[in-house]
Amino acid sequence: MSSLIQDDFNEQANSYLKNIEGMSRIQLSLLRTFYQNLKPIGDLLGIDLWAKRDDLTAAGFGGNKTRKMDFLLAEALQAKATHLIAVGSVQSNFCRIAASYAAVAGIKCTLVLGGAQRRHTGNHLLGEMFGAECVYVEGDNWREWEDAAAKLEMKLLAHGEITYRMPMGGSTPVGSIGYVLGFLEIMNQAHGVGSVPSIIYTASSTGGTHAGLLVGQDISGWKGYIQGVAVAPRKHQLAKETLMLTALTCGMLKKKPDIDVLHLDDAHVGEGYGIPSEESKEAQLLFARRCGIVLDNVYTAKAAAAIVADAQSGKIPQGATVTLLHTGGSPEVWA
Incomplete structure (x- = not known):
């Protein structure tokens, strides 16, 4: 058992998920996506780094x-x-x-x-x-x-x-349910390999994915935190939208929201939405050349840049287990 999450977290989460049992779903996504250890980069940064490969959901070129x-x-x-x-x-x-x-x-x-x-x-x-x-x-x-x-x-x-x-x-409550389930998928895979993250990093622009992850955390009892990485210069508006979506999605599960702190970092926006920064370009090359993983300029390269910066600054403790949610976006790379 990890100190970050209890062995019975699925039972705890299912007590809320039963409230949406009648919800329709047309699953074109190919799930479960890989949960990949990025040891070459993790060793370089002094952390235990993993990627949830939602760039490989397949439908329509995949992505979150x-x-x-x-x-x-x-x-x-x-x-x-x-x-x-x-x-x-x-x-x-x-x-x-x-x-x-x-x-x-x-x-x-x-x-x-x-x-x-x-x-x-x-x-x-x-x-x-x-x-x-x-x-x-x-x-x-x-x-x-x-x-x-x-x-x-x-x-x-x-x-x-x-x-x-x-x-x-x-980014609606209905859409965010996808990442309530996505969060539980991450926890099951991480629990299965014995390496439950203390931090999950995700890029964020409209808050739907971030909100779904937060609700997944809320219903599962996970003790880590979700680090949102803003990719557009609208941090305060994004924070409001994310918290609102979180509350509305909790409402669908008949769960009172219990989110104490929203972690949202806008230090990696650079010059704006869709514009690479020097740090995101470096992170993009690091992931490509160390692990053969393609990151897009708009989202995932900036989330990866945040991980690199936080590991180097000490915000992420040495040896900590960290997961990057790879949200896809590879077609943008050759646009």
Whole structure:
């Protein structure tokens, strides 16, 4: 038994999960993903480093968004939706996954893509390959992207479509359930190899994955902490959104939230969302050359940079067991 989590944590968690037994799920994700020891990098940093390889969930090129879409698509089809609407940047991982799930379900999909660059490469190219229609919004204001999606939805409704509009990142309580289960998957694998982490690092931009992990922690009794790594310059808003999603997701499980502290670090944002920093570039090369793992510029390279910096500064104690949630995003690397 680890001092970080009790042997009966599954029983404790299941007492809450029974409250969503009737929840629909269309599992296109290939689970359980690998739980990989990154000894060459861990030895270099003086820590016991592992990666949860959710870049290998397979559906639509994989990544953390598939765990969310397994539940979001099910909810959409329950509502008899004929048209999915997803919002994100031109190189959005979530939009790519939404398009792939819509293709499998045989329903229409429109991607509302923000930002100045329209490169038919990476996620953008894949979204079109999956059959999605793309609508573009100039500028980098996320609120304007969401507003454009809402206006599009009104037009589609007026033309008789039954729409299912998802916010950026698929960050809703329904989507976050995917990472409540994902957290328990990590704990079962870590417990099985006898190396339960004291810290789990995850990149965060809209808070849905982070919230799901927090709820998983809450219902399991794990004594470590989730270290969110902000990838956009919106830490205070992100903190509010993450805590709200955590509370709402707990509500679905009929659990009163019991999260004392939200760990969210914005020291690795660099010049902004989607812009690599020198530290994230170094971390990207470190993981590629030591372990053959590809990290994307937007999310995972910045989360990895945080681990490197925290290990070197002593924030992570020497010898501590640390897990990086690899959230995918590899198509962005060659965009």
